[in-house]
Structures are given as C-alpha cells and as structure tokens.
Amino acid sequence: MKRTLVLLLTVFVLTVSFGLSIVATINPYYLILKELVAGTNNEVFLLIKPGINPHTFSPTISDVKRLTTADIVFANGLELEPYLEGYREVIFLSDFLPKEILLKDTHESHEKDEENDKEHGEFNPHIWVSPKLVRDYVIPQIVKVLLEKDPKNRENFEKNAERLINSLNDVVNRFDQLLSSYKDAVLVITHPSIVYLTVPYGIETLALEEGHGKEPSAKMLREIIERAKSEKLLGVFAEVQFNEKLLIPIAKELKKEIVVLDPLGVNVKNAVDYYKNLLEAFQRATGVK
Numbered sequence: 001m002k003r004t005l006v007l008l009l010t011v012f013v014l015t016v017s018f019g020l021s022i023v024a025t026i027n028p029y030y031l032i033l034k035e036l037v038a039g040t041n042n043e044v045f046l047l048i049k050p051g052i053n054p055h056t057f058s059p060t061i062s063d064v065k066r067l068t069t070a071d072i073v074f075a076n077g078l079e080l081e082p083y084l085e086g087y088r089e090v091i092f093l094s095d096f097l098p099k100e101i102l103l104k105d106t107h108e109s110h111e112k113d114e115e116n117d118k119e120h121g122e123f124n125p126h127i128w129v130s131p132k133l134v135r136d137y138v139i140p141q142i143v144k145v146l147l148e149k150d151p152k153n154r155e156n157f158e159k160n161a162e163r164l165i166n167s168l169n170d171v172v173n174r175f176d177q178l179l180s181s182y183k184d185a186v187l188v189i190t191h192p193s194i195v196y197l198t199v200p201y202g203i204e205t206l207a208l209e210e211g212h213g214k215e216p217s218a219k220m221l222r223e224i225i226e227r228a229k230s231e232k233l234l235g236v237f238a239e240v241q242f243n244e245k246l247l248i249p250i251a252k253e254l255k256k257e258i259v260v261l262d263p264l265g266v267n268v269k270n271a272v273d274y275y276k277n278l279l280e281a282f283q284r285a286t287g288v289k
C-alpha cells in the first residue's frame with residue numbers, strides 16, 4: 001500500500017513538474033513557440049543555433065539525443081531538414097499550407113544544371129518570412145498540436161496565440177501599406193529567402209544564387225543588373241550569414257545602398273520583433289516609413 005502510494009506520488013510529481021520537451025529546428029519557429037508556451041512548464045529548444053546555416057546543418061550527438069527524447073519536433077519541411085527522416089513526433093509545418101501557395105524553387109539558370117541543385121527541393125522552403133502565412137497556417141497548426149499534447153494548458157495557449165496574432169495583424173497591415181505600391185517592382189537579393197513575403201505584392205526577386213554557396217555567372221549578374229535598371233527597383237538586399245561581396249558592384253551600378261535582411265532572426269529576441277525587423281529593412285530600402 002505504502003509502495004503504491006509512493007509510486008503514485010512520484011508519477012504525480014513527474015507529471016506536474018515536467019512539461020513537454022519541444023524542439024524547433026530554426027530560430028523563427030523557436031521564437032513563435034516560446035511565446036505560445038509562455039506561462040506553462042513546457043520547454044522549447046532551438047536545434048539550429050543562430051549563426052549556423054540551416055541548409056548545411058547536420059545534427060551533433062547531443063542534438064540527436066534531444067531529437068530522440070523530444071515530445072514534439074516542429075520543423076519547416078520542404079526539404080530543409082533532411083536529417084529528420086526516421087524521427088517520430090516531427091511536425092513539418094509547411095505540410096499545412098495549401099499547395100497552391102507554395103512557390104517553385106526553380107531559377108532560369110538552374111533548369112540547365114538540375115544535377116547540382118540539390119540544396120533546395122522542388123519548392124522554396126522559406127515560408128516563415130511571411131507574417132501572413134505564419135498567422136494563418138503555422139500558428140493555428142502549432143496551437144492544435146499543443147492542445148492535443150497538453151490540453152490542461154488550453155487557456156494559456158489560446159491566450160498567447162491571440163496576443164501573438166494581434167501583434168502580427170499590425171505588422172501585416174504595415175507590410176500591406178508599404179509594399180502594395182510596389183506591384184511589378186523588382187528587388188535584388190543574395191538568395192531567394194523572402195519570396196513568400198514579396199510575391200503576393202507582385203514584387204519579383206532577382207536572386208544572385210538559388211541554392212547556397214553557388215556563385216552566379218558573369219552573364220547572370222549582367223542580366224540582373226539590366227533587369228534592375230529597366231524596371232522599378234525596390235532595393236538591393238544582403239542577408240545576415242551571406243557573403244555580400246558580389247552585391248557591392250551591383251549596388252554601385254544601380255546606385256542603391258545595400259540593406260541587410262535577417263531572415264533567420266539571428267539578431268532578434270522575439271517573434272514580433274523578427275517581423276518588425278524585416279519590415280524595417282524594407283522601410284530602409286524604400287525610404288518609406
């Protein structure tokens with residue numbers, strides 16, 4: 001009898017003191033999850049630390065341990081995390097976007113050498129840069145999973161989600177105000193990380209590289225410059241963690257300042273600041289507040 005009681009008490013204590021162990025593969029999802037679980041005893045871990053390129057990441061032994069013991073792993077999908085194959089409890093957030101929203105990851109210059117284009121899959125994976133997609137598909141899906149795994153914290157999750165969505169509504173409105181007047185404009189960027197943010201406004205991306213570490217040809221650079229000169233140019237963007245040296249002569253010729261974007265939120269502390277930071281980069285590029 002005594003032993004049963006001790007056992008019951010142990011189980012009770014374990015259940016109460018340990019929440020879910022949740023892993024997010026990339027920083028933007030980690031920031032979102034931290035806000036959604038605020039006020040609960042669930043713990044969120046970031047797999048790919050800021051400063052590491054998610055396209056070339058491979059897990060260490062301690063990462064593998066973390067992934068194996070996690071109750072839930074939130075990943076992007078679209079071939080961004082091929083190393084997650086074989087793990088249970090992985091939710092690929094891009095699976096919950098309507099297929100027609102997904103953007104092809106092809107590029108004119110790459111159709112010729114598909115062989116080398118292994119880093120990205122069929123679709124461009126960077127869905128998290130769009131506050132609209134995150135608000136409408138990613139957050140509802142995360143909340144659904146959290147409610148299934150931890151129904152006792154329903155009130156917290158719902159309250160946190162509502163607050164986050166309200167803040168995102170504000171950012172979305174500000175993006176709409178800023179970018180809706182740039183229909184048919186083009187932008188130059190080191191790699192196509194922000195298409196989910198810009199394509200809905202009719203803005204075309206001229207990316208120097210499609211995958212990663214792939215140098216564009218002189219002919220391709222020339223074409224980008226000619227396009228940017230003949231069309232309405234929104235801006236020239238470099239990205240944190242990307243080598244911007246190829247952009248310098250282009251920006252000079254186009255008489256534009258290089259604006260640095262932070263698509264992984266390396267330098268931000270919370271989800272709303274992540275999107276505000278992206279917005280500020282566009283404000284700097286356009287000169288519009």
Ligand SMILES: [Zn+2]
Pocket residue numbers: 055126191192193
């Ligand atoms: Zn990328």
